[in-house]
Amino acid sequence: MNQxxxxxxxxxxAPWGLLEGLKPGDAFFSSPATTLLGRGTAHARHTxxxxxxxxxxxxxxxxxxxRAQGHPDPVIMGLIPFNHADxxxxxxxxxLLRAAPGTFEQCPASAPxxxxxxxxxxEPSPEHYCQAVDSALTLFETTALNKVVLARSLRADxxxxxxxxxxxxxxxxxxxxxxxxxxxxxxxxxxxxxxxELLIRRVGNRIIANPLAGSVPRHSDPQEDQRRAEGLxxxxxxxxxxxxxVEAIVTALRPLCRTLEVPEGPEVIATDxxxxxxxxxEGELADPTxxxxxxxxxxxxxxxxxxxxxxxxxxxxxxxxxxxxxxFTGLVGWCDATGDGEWAIAIRCAELAxxxxxxxxxxxxxxxxxxxxxxxxxxxxxRTMLDAMGLDYEDDAxxxxx
Ligand SMILES: C=C(O[C@H]1C=CC=C(C(=O)O)[C@@H]1O)C(=O)O
Numbered sequence: 106m107n108q109x110x111x112x113x114x115x116x117x118x119a120p121w122g123l124l125e126g127l128k129p130g131d132a133f134f135s136s137p138a139t140t141l142l143g144r145g146t147a148h149a150r151h152t153x154x155x156x157x158x159x160x161x162x163x164x165x166x167x168x169x170x171x172r173a174q175g176h177p178d179p180v181i182m183g184l185i186p187f188n189h190a191d192x193x194x195x196x197x198x199x200x201l202l203r204a205a206p207g208t209f210e211q212c213p214a215s216a217p218x219x220x221x222x223x224x225x226x227x228e229p230s231p232e233h234y235c236q237a238v239d240s241a242l243t244l245f246e247t248t249a250l251n252k253v254v255l256a257r258s259l260r261a262d263x264x265x266x267x268x269x270x271x272x273x274x275x276x277x278x279x280x281x282x283x284x285x286x287x288x289x290x291x292x293x294x295x296x297x298x299x300x301x302e303l304l305i306r307r308v309g310n311r312i313i314a315n316p317l318a319g320s321v322p323r324h325s326d327p328q329e330d331q332r333r334a335e336g337l338x339x340x341x342x343x344x345x346x347x348x349x350x351v352e353a354i355v356t357a358l359r360p361l362c363r364t365l366e367v368p369e370g371p372e373v374i375a376t377d378x379x380x381x382x383x384x385x386x387e388g389e390l391a392d393p394t395x396x397x398x399x400x401x402x403x404x405x406x407x408x409x410x411x412x413x414x415x416x417x418x419x420x421x422x423x424x425x426x427x428x429x430x431x432x433f434t435g436l437v438g439w440c441d442a443t444g445d446g447e448w449a450i451a452i453r454c455a456e457l458a459x460x461x462x463x464x465x466x467x468x469x470x471x472x473x474x475x476x477x478x479x480x481x482x483x484x485x486x487x488r489t490m491l492d493a494m495g496l497d498y499e500d501d502a503x504x505x506x507x
Contacts, residue, residue: 120206122204135285168181178441225260240421256468279299279492294457300453304448307397311387318343321340346469351367362389362391409450410452430465437451453466
């Protein structure tokens with residue numbers, strides 16, 4: 106299922122050429138299956154909330170409006186927030202260009218950006234984060250909560266706006282096989298990232314999900330790096346953390362699917378900075394009219410970004426995390442008028458604003474987690490974006506006394 110999507114659209118040019126055309130206000134999404142550049146906006150909906158029914162209704166309206174105005178084959182691109190109470194941004198681009206996937210590896214290597222930061226502020230502080238993990242560990246003993254994903258962010262005030270196109274080029278040269286994206290996230294903001302995680306791809310009645318959970322930072326020494334990957338395979342804590350995600354996705358997909366293939370155990374995959382436990386689940390939809398967006402909305406948020414049970418985890422995040430996630434740990438992707446599409450989890454990403462950037466990362470907390478371990482995991486995850494922007498930041502170890 107990682108071969109190019111059978112395209113009903115002409116392939117306009119090589120992927121790299123597509124990226125060269127990215128302008129402020131445009132939307133770019135590349136995956137192992139396709140590359141899309143949405144130029145401008147023909148029709149948009151900023152939904153009042155991100156509940157599945159609201160998203161479905163907004164998508165139907167967008168397709169109807171686009172067709173009524175003469176668009177023969179509209180495609181929706183968009184950002185869906187973590188929180189169901191927040192607004193999603195769905196839009197049909199004025200012009201859509203598509204390229205075949207997979208040739209980013211042959212593209213010229215791009216250097217990291219040289220971002221000048223006036224100040225870098227952790228929001229919340231490392232100390233607050235460690236206390237949040239500690240509070241979650243207490244909840245495991247006293248409530249039904251089994252897992253919660255706790256996140257934090259860094260705000261870097263910048264002298265000049267970070268260039269989304271240059272940042273994407275760098276991300277594609279270090280993560281050519283991931284889900285790389287840049288989409289407008291506000292009047293002057295955009296969300297740019299290199300996610301390793303596919304929530305759902307639909308091609309006809311076939312679907313594929315690729316949840317990740319259970320992680321360890323990579324190491325510059327190849328032997329130690331290998332040792333860490335092997336350790337992840339047998340880490341009880343990480344396998345439990347992973348199993349909860351697979352279980353939730355399988356439970357949500359079963360009623361939607363005629364067939365579902367679930368491997369017995371996870372494999373280990375690498376990004377530039379992390380090793381992750383990964384499971385590829387494939388199935389055949391029972392109702393082939395169900396769109397990629399509807400399937401994504403039915404699954405979101407999985408315990409890879411929220412926790413289990415869902416309501417308890419959501420409550421713990423609202424009580425302990427101390428910042429608004431917005432589109433971070435939401436969804437980014439596209440859906441065409443036949444329902445085919447891809448929705449990746451919006452992680453390993455940064456929000457770019459004219460005078461600052463905000464980088465995010467979260468980590469799954471389960472019984473057996475340690476505050477320091479999760480702090481280090483989130484620091485390592487943030488490095489993908491910090492390195493690409495050329496920003497230096499280390500948590501101040503003296504702050505961290507949970
Ligand atoms: C929430 C994030 O990662 C999720 C996805 C992969 C592995 C994860 C983990 O091992 O904790 C998280 O569930 C993030 O990267 O910010």
